[in-house]
Amino acid sequence: MNExxxxxxxxxxxxxxxLGAFKSAVHRIKISGTVDKLVEVAKALDSSGFGYxxxxxxxxxxxxNEFELSYWVGSLxxxxxxxxxxxxxxxxxxSPSVPSIMEVWPAAYYHEREExxxxxxxxxxxxxxKRLWLPEDWDEAPPLLKxxxxxxxxxxxxxxxxxxxRGD
Amino acid sequence: MxxxxxxxxxxxxxxxxxxxxxxxxxxxxxxxxxxIIVTLDGDVISNAIPDPGFVxxxxxxxxxxxxxxxxxxxxxxxxxxxxxxxxxxxxxxVEDLLDLTDKVPERAKYIRILMxxxxxxxxxxxxxxxxxxxxxxxxxxxxxxGDREAFIDLAASLSGARVTxxxxxxxxxxxxxxxxxxxxxxxxxxxxxxxxxxxRRMLFDNPFMKMRLENVGIISMNDAVSYGLVGPTARxxxxxxxxxxxxxxxxxxxxxxxxxIRTEGDDMARILVHLDEMEQSCFIIRQVxxxxxxxxxxxxxKGQMRGRVGEAYARTEAAxxxxxxxxxxxxxxxxxxxxxxxxxxxxxxxxPKLFKGLHLADLPATFQSLDYWPVExxx
Numbered sequence: 001m002n003e004x005x006x007x008x009x010x011x012x013x014x015x016x017x018x019l020g021a022f023k024s025a026v027h028r029i030k031i032s033g034t035v036d037k038l039v040e041v042a043k044a045l046d047s048s049g050f051g052y053x054x055x056x057x058x059x060x061x062x063x064x065n066e067f068e069l070s071y072w073v074g075s076l077x078x079x080x081x082x083x084x085x086x087x088x089x090x091x092x093x094x095s096p097s098v099p100s101i102m103e104v105w106p107a108a109y110y111h112e113r114e115e116x117x118x119x120x121x122x123x124x125x126x127x128x129x130k131r132l133w134l135p136e137d138w139d140e141a142p143p144l145l146k147x148x149x150x151x152x153x154x155x156x157x158x159x160x161x162x163x164x165x166r167g168d
Numbered sequence: 169m170x171x172x173x174x175x176x177x178x179x180x181x182x183x184x185x186x187x188x189x190x191x192x193x194x195x196x197x198x199x200x201x202x203x204i205i206v207t208l209d210g211d212v213i214s215n216a217i218p219d220p221g222f223v224x225x226x227x228x229x230x231x232x233x234x235x236x237x238x239x240x241x242x243x244x245x246x247x248x249x250x251x252x253x254x255x256x257x258x259x260x261x262v263e264d265l266l267d268l269t270d271k272v273p274e275r276a277k278y279i280r281i282l283m284x285x286x287x288x289x290x291x292x293x294x295x296x297x298x299x300x301x302x303x304x305x306x307x308x309x310x311x312x313x314g315d316r317e318a319f320i321d322l323a324a325s326l327s328g329a330r331v332t333x334x335x336x337x338x339x340x341x342x343x344x345x346x347x348x349x350x351x352x353x354x355x356x357x358x359x360x361x362x363x364x365x366x367x368r369r370m371l372f373d374n375p376f377m378k379m380r381l382e383n384v385g386i387i388s389m390n391d392a393v394s395y396g397l398v399g400p401t402a403r404x405x406x407x408x409x410x411x412x413x414x415x416x417x418x419x420x421x422x423x424x425x426x427x428x429i430r431t432e433g434d435d436m437a438r439i440l441v442h443l444d445e446m447e448q449s450c451f452i453i454r455q456v457x458x459x460x461x462x463x464x465x466x467x468x469x470k471g472q473m474r475g476r477v478g479e480a481y482a483r484t485e486a487a488x489x490x491x492x493x494x495x496x497x498x499x500x501x502x503x504x505x506x507x508x509x510x511x512x513x514x515x516x517x518x519x520p521k522l523f524k525g526l527h528l529a530d531l532p533a534t535f536q537s538l539d540y541w542p543v544e545x546x547x
Binding site for chain 2: 106
């Protein structure tokens with residue numbers, strides 16, 4: 001099955017939701033939608049052979065004050081397994097809340113916790129929106145936000161840690 | 169019971185039920201800093217909470233501050249045993265963004281396969297070595313650690329480094345093969361194939377090992393799919409997945425190989441899948457050496473690398489399973505966002521369910537059989 005045939009079949013199975021699907025690259029199908037259709041899209045993808053969640057990417061878009069989320073879902077069925085489907089939507093930064101898809105794919109648990117921790121997006125339905133990767137005493141902004149800048153050690157801090165400061 | 173109760177306390181008796189909460193880790197038990205908080209009822213685990221993140225270093229954030237070439241050395245750090253495994257999808261995604269995909273020379277594509285398979289063997293041998301430690305079998309540790317050297321030397325002869333090779337670059341590979349490389353590679357493959365037979369005879373047909381490993385830590389096929397498991401862990405549970413075959417990249421479609429599948433889903437199956445894969449890797453290496461023709465190994469990019477505005481998603485089969493990169497570019501020399509999806513991060517999802525009901529004594533062997541590498545999961 002090539003990308004166009006697959007996109008057409010996905011459009012049919014997503015018919016009640018009124019979403020389009022198109023080829024975005026070789027073996028990549030993109031579905032753009034909204035956050036409120038996420039769980040239904042996940043269920044529809046799961047029942048049309050795409051039940052193998054790869055990852056979730058969330059990106060900070062400060063220019064439009066939005067987050068963009070991509071859900072990458074693969075397949076294990078012959079004729080489909082070379083393709084990866086991307087479900088994309090944007091949410092306003094003012095209310096960063098997304099329903100959890102753990103009921104469809106338990107695999108989402110750690111991916112959702114990760115996006116909560118690094119970008120501050122809350123996943124409704126995920127029971128553990130708490131620190132995992134960052135230090136337990138982390139009290140700064142979520143680090144993957146674009147206005148969080150990587151910090152350098154200044155000389156005083158280095159000396160306090162016993163490091164020799166050369167003229168750099 | 170939650171994580172917040174644990175710091176500073178190693179053993180805690182919960183009120184009334186006679187259960188103990190024990191913190192396993194976060195010392196370096198052989199595969200990186202990681203902790204599992206287990207609740208014990210006698211010696212049976214009634215609850216297990218994995219606690220990763222001790223070696224998180226923000227590789228994704230750092231990538232946004234460095235250009236496409238500068239990102240190569242630091243992106244390898246999370247996966248030092250399988251540095252080609254993590255650079256392969258990164259390189260493919262960057263080539264997509266830079267429109268280099270069609271310009272990579274054929275010889276470079278074949279050398280990439282060689283390096284990826286060398287790395288798979290190096291990583292799998294390390295897995296076997298640590299599995300030996302976790303079973304208290306020091307022979308396995310010594311054998312595997314010694315046998316990896318053959319392939320480390322080959323990789324070092326290509327890249328100049330023993331651990332982090334930084335060998336794949338957008339456009340090709342850094343250097344061509346040295347003289348008598350083919351002969352040495354064939355020797356290493358012959359040696360490895362013979363050793364794999366020894367491993368089976370000495371280690372895995374051994375009744376004591378069978379008692380420790382068979383029917384322990386079973387993952388069903390349904391769980392493996394719904395929890396999104398990848399790589400040898402998924403294949404040991406009967407999930408027929410291998411990106412090299414499913415979505416062939418870099419001329420993997422021109423070589424013939426089998427994807428080892430087992431259906432038992434226990435610790436032993438996961439180990440045997442690793443052995444079978446190393447055999448297949450040697451088989452692939454032999455074919456590639458025959459197919460390789462002299463030619464350029466790199467398409468030199470002139471000037472600063474700038475990606476088109478857009479995104480690319482590339483996935484490959486690293487040693488521990490599917491590794492994917494989602495790279496978003498806004499046209500600057502640095503990527504706008506890099507998302508790294510590592511196999512260890514995905515295999516983490518099954519741990520709470522898998523460890524529940526195990527005997528505490530089976531925990532180390534079952535944990536290691538997942539080939540979980542904490543640094544890779546933490547990134």
